[in-house]
Amino acid sequence: MKPAKVAIVGFGTIGSGVARLLLEHPERIARRAARPVELVRVIDPDTKRERNVDLPSGMLSDDLDAMLADPSITAVVQLIGGLEPARSIMLRILESGKDVITANKALLAQHGPELFEAARGLERSIAFEAAVAGGVPIIAAISECLTANQIDSIQAILNGTSNFILTEMEQRGSSYEATVAEAQQRGYAEADPTMDVDGSDAAQKLAILSHLAFGAKVDWRAIPRMGIQSVTADDMRYARELGYHIKLLAVAQDNHGELELHVSPTLVRQGTPLSEVSGAFNAIRVHGDAVGRLFFQGLGAGQMPTASAVVADLIDTVVGRMGITFKTLNLWSDAHHPPVPLRDPAAVPGRFYLRMNVEDRPGVMSSIAGVLGEHGISIASLIQHEAPQFVENSGTASAETATAEKEAAAKQAATAEAAGQRHEGNIVPMVIMTHRATEGQLADAMKRLDTLSCVYPGTIRMRVRD
Amino acid sequence: MKPAKVAIVGFGTIGSGVARLLLEHPERIARRAARPVELVRVIDPDTKRERNVDLPSGMLSDDLDAMLADPSITAVVQLIGGLEPARSIMLRILESGKDVITANKALLAQHGPELFEAARGLERSIAFEAAVAGGVPIIAAISECLTANQIDSIQAILNGTSNFILTEMEQRGSSYEATVAEAQQRGYAEADPTMDVDGSDAAQKLAILSHLAFGAKVDWRAIPRMGIQSVTADDMRYARELGYHIKLLAVAQDNHGELELHVSPTLVRQGTPLSEVSGAFNAIRVHGDAVGRLFFQGLGAGQMPTASAVVADLIDTVVGRMGITFKTLNLWSDAHHPPVPLRDPAAVPGRFYLRMNVEDRPGVMSSIAGVLGEHGISIASLIQHEAPQFVENSGTASAETATAEKEAAAKQAATAEAAGQRHEGNIVPMVIMTHRATEGQLADAMKRLDTLSCVYPGTIRMRVRD
Numbered sequence: 001m002k003p004a005k006v007a008i009v010g011f012g013t014i015g016s017g018v019a020r021l022l023l024e025h026p027e028r029i030a031r032r033a034a035r036p037v038e039l040v041r042v043i044d045p046d047t048k049r050e051r052n053v054d055l056p057s058g059m060l061s062d063d064l065d066a067m068l069a070d071p072s073i074t075a076v077v078q079l080i081g082g083l084e085p086a087r088s089i090m091l092r093i094l095e096s097g098k099d100v101i102t103a104n105k106a107l108l109a110q111h112g113p114e115l116f117e118a119a120r121g122l123e124r125s126i127a128f129e130a131a132v133a134g135g136v137p138i139i140a141a142i143s144e145c146l147t148a149n150q151i152d153s154i155q156a157i158l159n160g161t162s163n164f165i166l167t168e169m170e171q172r173g174s175s176y177e178a179t180v181a182e183a184q185q186r187g188y189a190e191a192d193p194t195m196d197v198d199g200s201d202a203a204q205k206l207a208i209l210s211h212l213a214f215g216a217k218v219d220w221r222a223i224p225r226m227g228i229q230s231v232t233a234d235d236m237r238y239a240r241e242l243g244y245h246i247k248l249l250a251v252a253q254d255n256h257g258e259l260e261l262h263v264s265p266t267l268v269r270q271g272t273p274l275s276e277v278s279g280a281f282n283a284i285r286v287h288g289d290a291v292g293r294l295f296f297q298g299l300g301a302g303q304m305p306t307a308s309a310v311v312a313d314l315i316d317t318v319v320g321r322m323g324i325t326f327k328t329l330n331l332w333s334d335a336h337h338p339p340v341p342l343r344d345p346a347a348v349p350g351r352f353y354l355r356m357n358v359e360d361r362p363g364v365m366s367s368i369a370g371v372l373g374e375h376g377i378s379i380a381s382l383i384q385h386e387a388p389q390f391v392e393n394s395g396t397a398s399a400e401t402a403t404a405e406k407e408a409a410a411k412q413a414a415t416a417e418a419a420g421q422r423h424e425g426n427i428v429p430m431v432i433m434t435h436r437a438t439e440g441q442l443a444d445a446m447k448r449l450d451t452l453s454c455v456y457p458g459t460i461r462m463r464v465r466d
Numbered sequence: 467m468k469p470a471k472v473a474i475v476g477f478g479t480i481g482s483g484v485a486r487l488l489l490e491h492p493e494r495i496a497r498r499a500a501r502p503v504e505l506v507r508v509i510d511p512d513t514k515r516e517r518n519v520d521l522p523s524g525m526l527s528d529d530l531d532a533m534l535a536d537p538s539i540t541a542v543v544q545l546i547g548g549l550e551p552a553r554s555i556m557l558r559i560l561e562s563g564k565d566v567i568t569a570n571k572a573l574l575a576q577h578g579p580e581l582f583e584a585a586r587g588l589e590r591s592i593a594f595e596a597a598v599a600g601g602v603p604i605i606a607a608i609s610e611c612l613t614a615n616q617i618d619s620i621q622a623i624l625n626g627t628s629n630f631i632l633t634e635m636e637q638r639g640s641s642y643e644a645t646v647a648e649a650q651q652r653g654y655a656e657a658d659p660t661m662d663v664d665g666s667d668a669a670q671k672l673a674i675l676s677h678l679a680f681g682a683k684v685d686w687r688a689i690p691r692m693g694i695q696s697v698t699a700d701d702m703r704y705a706r707e708l709g710y711h712i713k714l715l716a717v718a719q720d721n722h723g724e725l726e727l728h729v730s731p732t733l734v735r736q737g738t739p740l741s742e743v744s745g746a747f748n749a750i751r752v753h754g755d756a757v758g759r760l761f762f763q764g765l766g767a768g769q770m771p772t773a774s775a776v777v778a779d780l781i782d783t784v785v786g787r788m789g790i791t792f793k794t795l796n797l798w799s800d801a802h803h804p805p806v807p808l809r810d811p812a813a814v815p816g817r818f819y820l821r822m823n824v825e826d827r828p829g830v831m832s833s834i835a836g837v838l839g840e841h842g843i844s845i846a847s848l849i850q851h852e853a854p855q856f857v858e859n860s861g862t863a864s865a866e867t868a869t870a871e872k873e874a875a876a877k878q879a880a881t882a883e884a885a886g887q888r889h890e891g892n893i894v895p896m897v898i899m900t901h902r903a904t905e906g907q908l909a910d911a912m913k914r915l916d917t918l919s920c921v922y923p924g925t926i927r928m929r930v931r932d
Contacts, residue, residue: 021614021756032613034794129611135757137611144610144787145595145603147498148487148777273763276742290487290774291601294764297739298757308756311614319794321610321787328500328785 001035004318005072007098009089010079011044011060014103014130016051017307018077018314023053033315041067064089068096075099075317077310087111094124099322101313103130103306109204109220112211116332125326127313132205133158133282135305136298137312142212142286143329149288151213153253155465158205160280160300161196162228162248164188166265167278170236170245176229188280199225199248199263206250206263213286214252216259216340217332224345225263230460235355238383238431239267242353245275249465258343267353267464273297274465346440351380351464353433354442356449357456360426364454368430371452375445376437383431427456433464467501470784471538473564475555476545477510477526480569480596482517483773484543484780489519499781507533530555534562541565541783543776553577560590565788567779569596569772575670575686578677579798586799591792593779598671599624599748601771602764603778608678608752609795615754617679619719621931624671626746626766627662628694628714630654632731633744636702636711642695654746665691665714665729672716672729679752680718682725682806683798690811691729696926701821704849704897705733708819711741715931724809733819733930739763740931812906817846817930819899820908822915823922826892830920834896837918841911842903849897893922899930 006022008015022029022039030036042060067073076093078100080086086107093100100119102108108115108131119126129139133156142151157163161183168179180197183189195201200220207220228248239246244267253260268275273295277283282300287293299305316322358364369379434442442461449455472488474481488495488505496502508526533539542559544566546552552573559566566585568574574581574597585592595605599622608617623629627649634645646663649655661667666686673686694714705712710733719726734741739761743749748766753759765771782788824830835845900908908927915921 017756025614025616028616029614032794034796136760137607140606140611141603144782145606145778146774147781148491148495148774150491150494271742273739273742276737276739288774290483290770290777292765292768292771294602294762296760296762298760302758304756305758308612308614308754311756312611315613316610319790321790324785324787324790328498330500 003036003038004033004074005038005040006075006077006314006318007041007043007067007073008039008077008079009043009064009067009093010081011042011046011051012079012081013303014306014310015042015044015077015079016053017303018079018310019055020053021307021311023055029311029315033318035318037314037318040073041070043067064092068092068098071097073098075101075314077101077314079103079310081106083107083110087115090115090126091118094119094122094126097122097124099125099127099317101127101310101317103128103310105131105201105204105208109207112208113217113332119326120330120333125317125322127317127322127326128208129313130306130309132208133284133296133298134160134300134302135308136282136284136296136300137309138209138284138296139212141294141296142209144325146286146288146291146294149290151254151286151288153287154206154209154213154251154284155253155274156206156209156250156284157247157274157277157282158202158250158284158300159196159199159248160282161189161193162202163277163282164280165197166228166231166236166246166248169231169233170240173233173237175233176231197229198227202248202250202263206252206261209284210252210259210261211332212329214254214259214340216252216261216342218261218342222342223261223263226265228265231265231462232460234429235353235460235462238355238429239353240270241383242267242381242431242433243270244268244464245270246462247274247277249274249463255343257341259340260343260348262345262348265462267462269466272465346443347438349436349438351434351436351466352442353431353460353462353464354446355429355431355460357427357458358430359454359456360428361454365430367452367454368432368449371448372432372434372445375441375448377441377445378435380433380435382433384428469502469504470499470540471504471506472541472543472780472784473507473509473533473539474505474543474545475509475530475533475559476547477508477512477517478545478547479769480772480776481508481510481543481545482519483769484545484776485517485521486519487773487777489521495777495781499784501784503780503784506539507536509533530558534558534564537563539564541567541780543567543780545569545776547572549573549576553581556581556592557584560585560588560592563588563590565591565593565783567593567776567783569594569776571597571667571670571674575673578674579683582798585792586796591783591788593783593788593792594674595779596772596775598674599750599762599764600626600766600768601774602748602750602762602766603775604675604750604762605678607760607762608675610791612752612754612757612760615756617720617752617754619753620672620675620679620717620750621719621740622672622675622716622750623713623740623743623748624668624716624750624766625662625665625714626748627655627659628668629743629748630746631663632694632697632702632712632714635697635699636706639699639703641699642697663695664693668714668716668729672718672727675750676718676725676727677798678795680720680725680806682718682727682808684727684808688808689727689729692731694731697731697928698926700895701819701926701928704821704895705819706736707849708733708847708897708899709736710734710930711736712928713740713743715740715929721809723807725806726809726814728811728814731928733928735932738931812909813904815902815904817900817902817932818908819926819928819930820897820912821926822896822898823893823924824896825920825922826894827920831896833918833920834898834915837914838898838900838911841907841914843907843911844901846899846901848899850894
């Protein structure tokens with residue numbers, strides 16, 4: 001059969017990976033596409049920089065127009081990051097009559113409706129498996145394999161950088177700041193990791209998954225999110241003591257027709273598959289009404305895992321499967337999908353973990369319990385260790401943990417002292433697990449707790465998944 | 467758009483589940499197929515039995531010929547078990563110009579080449595997601611989502627009944643026989659569970675996966691397999707002591723162009739995703755050269771999980787995706803795939819777990835170590851507990867385990883006594899973990915060990931995955 005001619009626009013890390021797969025394994029790809037897939041052009045403004053793939057001479061150029069004008073090219077892998085010029089270039093590729101394959105989740109989460117509408121109007125397709133969870137085929141799973149199901153819930157670890165940081169913090173007992181610095185040195189975190197650690201990246205991916213699974217047309221910026229920046233090594237240790245691991249969890253859950261959506265560090269019960277996902281891995285737990293619980297895990301980023309998803313999409317496009325999927329899915333269209341109401345975040349119930357720094361004197365615990373009680377929140381369990389200077393052993397931790405704890409508590413006391421906060425007495429951490437309450441009840445109670453003289457600033461609240 | 471008319475042949479548990487999805491959720495399915503999918507006929511010889519779905523009057527009949535003669539029906543879900551008449555009926559459906567969707571792994575593992583060849587000749591498709599791992603979309607993952615990869619290895623738990631039995635044995639410390647009896651009572655095992663527990667069912671599924679992933683045209687009966695019947699509660703406990711869980715693992719692994727294939731109870735390192743799969747779940751760990759390690763977990767059997775996979779295939783067929791996939795994959799065809807040589811099972815290396823019942827007298831350990839040494843097998847670790855009547859504590863186990871162990875050892879001693887085997891001295895279990903050796907070395911050494919007077923019959927050998 002005649003070869004399918006394809007191009008790459010954006011020759012960075014992922015682009016080089018895609019080029020490597022196409023150039024180094026042509027037989028493999030021809031076998032799966034039932035004809036050769038021939039890379040004919042690679043477009044990037046920077047034609048000089050060294051990449052880890054050798055392109056045939058003349059293939060790399062900065063001439064986007066020439067590529068667009070070449071009618072023999074039918075599919076384009078577009079790997080430009082950010083919103084512009086990525087958006088305009090994608091529109092131009094579609095208008096030139098070519099199908100698009102992309103990994104740009106920010107672009108889709110923000111301009112999905114416009115881009116998909118344009119593609120539909122032009123009878124072209126946009127494939128985007130690589131935009132969510134990298135090499136994990138979660139887009140195909142939801143849009144092709146679970147089509148018999150109404151999906152009830154998605155719980156996912158969608159940001160590998162955050163998960164790497166949390167895993168390191170837990171395993172080494174190191175601080176957030178030190179772990180981020182190390183992750184940056186080792187190339188696991190970007191120079192500016194803000195979007196990764198503050199939940200934005202995960203929220204963008206969750207917006208895409210929610211659209212596929214629930215038909216929800218939600219702007220990712222409207223998804224309530226909390227990052228991992230305020231999680232401490234102490235939280236990690238308390239969570240473990242209580243039987244949990246802390247994960248940055250993205251949740252989309254149907255509650256009687258209302259969709260609960262949020263991204264936040266969450267205590268996940270030890271022994272459940274999600275809680276055991278460590279390092280840079282991504283994982284998604286999907287529940288469908290027919291299939292029950294499904295769990296997917298794999299690398300969510302990196303050159304070759306992402307290129308694996310891009311090339312699978314490219315093959316799907318070339319053989320014609322993607323055209324059918326794109327048409328039948330009718331993504332981000334106003335047809336078919338009745339709008340899905342979002343659940344008021346304040347009304348979302350669950351169990352919560354609270355860590356407060358409190359004054360170590362009689363009556364404090366009763367004041368705090370009183371405030372929680374007034375807001376209808378009952379306490380499931382409580383950890384309060386003695387003040388640093390008196391600590392001999394901890395109630396629930398092992399001897400080893402207790403030693404680490406003593407050190408941590410001593411550090412914390414020193415920090416508080418340096419900040420001039422010790423005049424009112426010793427600061428001790430108090431950790432509370434609540435019974436089921438709503439986010440709104442918790443928010444109100446925490447406002448009130450902050451006004452108590454015995455509660456120091458910096459109270460942390462996290463959701464719990466059992 | 468015009469509705470797609472479909473039929474079901476074989477109205478058992480899965481067939482009823484498929485009918486329920488089609489009849490109870492027509493809007494959902496129409497949305498995903500971009501047109502209505504209308505169930506028009508259900509064929510079964512038994513038209514009287516009650517099922518858990520109400521068919522419109524006149525839909526159920528035993529008239530296969532009338533269905534075949536109806537040209538408006540374009541796709542048929544065929545859910546007849548076993549080999550015949552399933553094979554002949556599938557051929558007749560294809561010859562009548564209709565596409566087939568099936569869940570029958572035994573049929574495909576045995577007659578795949580003939581059936582796929584027939585479908586190709588007639589320009590029809592056979593979809594079979596439900597044939598392997600039920601609701602887990604592993605067929606789509608390998609044949610559509612990982613097409614950019616050369617898959618290096620598949621390690622999988624493909625039989626939910628076995629996994630349920632092993633999990634119960636481990637958690638309750640109960641015997642294989644007692645657990646099977648209970649599983650049968652609770653509906654988790656069939657009246658004759660032979661194919662599930664002896665590795666045959668898993669080998670059939672592994673044959674299908676190996677074909678998809680490696681192009682290997684292997685008869686499932688040629689796959690070396692060992693069942694779980696000889697695994698004891700003691701093995702479970704020793705494995706746990708050593709840091710493993712025992713799973714019935716199906717393995718397909720590329721070794722420099724030769725394919726290693728086997729199904730056997732295996733010690734899987736605790737903390738790895740596969741080792742933590744409990745109950746009736748299935749799980750597959752796939753490694754591809756681009757994507758790295760992927761892990762899938764879900765229900766591998768049961769009415770609705772299996773129906774979920776069947777209906778997804780039906781939608782794929784109706785929208786035209788399956789036709790493309792079937793054509794491009796060229797399954798079981800002689801074109802494309804060079805034959806993949808199978809690795810000689812005797813040459814497959816790995817670590818092994820051995821449990822022997824040995825005489826409790828000086829010199830026994832040195833005899834055994836001597837035999838292993840003669841065969842080039844070195845010992846990585848060894849557990850030998852004292853004879854039941856002298857047991858006070860165990861070397862490596864916790865106090866709790868030791869108590870359970872004492873009870874088990876006492877039982878074992880009683881059994882041995884009842885069998886009249888104690889005349890030569892006390893029987894004690896000896897557990898050995900080897901360093902890397904080949905299956906062949908182990909088989910030879912075990913033959914030799916069986917000739918030693920200090921080794922009683924019933925030595926168990928299992929593979930180890932770290």
